Amino acid sequence: MSDKKDSRPCHHCKSKSASAPADTSKIHYEQFWLYRHCPSLQQRDRQAQKAGQLFSGLLAMNVVFLGSAFISSMIFNKVAITLADVWILLSILKVLCLFWIIYYLLGTSRQPHAVLYRDSHAGAIWIRGSVLLFGSCSILLNVFQIGYSTILVHCKSRVEIVFPSIGILFICTQAYFLWHHSKDCIQVQHNFTRCGLMLTIATNLLLWLLAVTNDTLHIEIESQLREVERRFAGNDTTLCTCPNMTICKVFQKGYILLYPFNTEYCLVCCSVLYVMWKNVGRRISHHHIPHTKPKFKLQGVVFGPLLGTSAVIIGACVFMMYQIQATSLVPSRQVFVIYYSYYIVLLPVMSVGAVIGTIIHALEKKELDTLKNPTRSLDVVLLMGAALGQIGMSYFSIVALVATDPRDLLNSLALSYSVLIIFQNITQNVFVIDGLHRRRITPAGKEEDTKEEQNGEAYSQRRVSVLELGQEIRKASLSYIHTYSNLSWKRRVLREISFFLVLCNIILWVMPTFGAHPIFENGMERSFYGYSTWFVIVNFGLPLGVFYRMHSVGGLLEVYVTA
Secondary structure, eight states: OOHHHHTSOOSSSOOOOTTSOOOGGGOOOOOOGGGTTOSOHHHHHHHHHHHHHHHHHHHHHHHHHHHHHHHHHHHHOTTTSOHHHHHHHHHHHHHHHHHHHHHHHHTGGGSTTSEEEEOTTSSOHHHHHHHHHHHHHHHHHHHHHHHHHHHTTTTSOTHHHHHHHHHHHHHHHHHHHHHHHTTEEEOSSHHHHHHHHHHHHHHHHHHHHHHHHHHHHHHHHHHHHHHHHHHSTTOOOOSSOOSOHHHHHHHHHHHHHHHHHHHHHHHHHHHHHHHHHHHTTOOOOGGGSOSSOOOOOOOSOSHHHHHHHHHHHHHHHHHHHHHHHHTSSSOOHHHHHHHHHHHHHHHHHHHHHHHHHHHHHHHSOOOBOOSOOHHHHHHHHHHHHHHHHHHHHHHHHHHHHHHSOTTSHHHHHHHHHHHHHHHHHHHHHHHHHHHHTBOOOOOTTHHHHHHHHHHHHHHHTSOOOHHHHHHHHHHHHHHHHHHHHHSOHHHHHHHHHHHHHHHHHHHHHHHHHTTOOHHHHTOHHHHHHOHHHHHHHHHHHHHHHHHHHHHHHHHHHHHHHHO
16 A cells, blocks of 8 residues: 555544554554655654654643742742742643643544544553542532632632632543543544643643642641640631631531542543553554453452451551541550551561562463553553652651661651561562563353353343342352362462452552551651651652552552453
């Protein structure tokens, strides 16, 4: 087929799905004015793709630097640059992103042959579900902020109402866009689409940066108010008073409770948008598309769910005890001992499980999957990058604790906690990354599973009596035991370990997300590094640590499914 034919799109054909290879006559090859003299059409396409990625990346870099300069100026010079100025800049960026997303939904994606391929690895259900969950929480957060600012409108700026209102519209539109189009490999308007995606990524990064700095200032003010309350109990010096204290407290508590979800929403959206950016202009061969997509089934695991559920229940009890004690003016020393002890028991078990899983991966005969996969590459980068948050904080804690008094009980527990966090992050990353690079295999007994599913569908169509229901429960139990016994011991152990680590990472995500921050509240590292310095370290490390736990759950579920 000649180059001339390739460059002429076919407008009378329908778009093909990712399940079938697309005709090359429907492909819109990329063009760029710098490379219009390339002799080969394919070579010109590759050069244009690199140039488009370069220019869109430069756009995002300049936007991020501009926004970072605004936010930094707000922190260090509150007179020249105020929070309202930062909100105005971010509102402009949000509006621009909204215009581009709407144009993509109504224009770009509806052009003939715009989406010839869809990346089956991109936009996994768990990450799209995270976008909806965190997006919903972020919308409620903005609602609480609007309500609180409306009550105090006599002493607050109008921008404090306009900014969250635009934020609600931005979150809804972006969540819809990512839910329906996260798998797209767009084949038209390449450069404009790349620039739009990069602008949206830069906006989410700036929103995350602002959320982190705002959280820092909020916690700092709250901690300083505790010191004031200890010395001057009952002395009210607030200038902007709330006319209805009950409603204001509801808005305040809801805002504080939902605030961490906003940072997670921004990070998750950035990861999905980056995969879409990498997939712009990508053409997937038909042999790269999986014929069967493994589904999550809770079969073949017994001990993993039991141990993981026990860890979740105990962790929830420790978390509630910690929250009750740590929110008082004088936190009990015993609650910190219980909190650290829980981690010191759980983290070695998780590390041993990850090491055993890595050894089993080495003993398996499954080949490594070396095909190009932007989603998997991003997963690896995010796991390694997000782990630096907890690892960095742990090293700062180790230096502070060793330099002060490591023989003290609380200091020794905190020191052990920091060392175990580093080891657990490294071993889990090795296990997950190794599992993500293993080829998927077709599970044995697929025909039997298909027959059982067909029988289940036929059975659901007839009336069920109590006796028949008891018989079906017995058959399901026997089938579960049969499946568990037929699995090879390697696959069985991998599934047990993966499921156990999934539940452990969930509870380790919940605890810091909802306010358990002993690394700041115990005061040891804070007194060593100073109040402001330790706040910067914690508020950059903690969101990354929370994001690491959430992203690990998705990676471990992938390892579980493919085992």
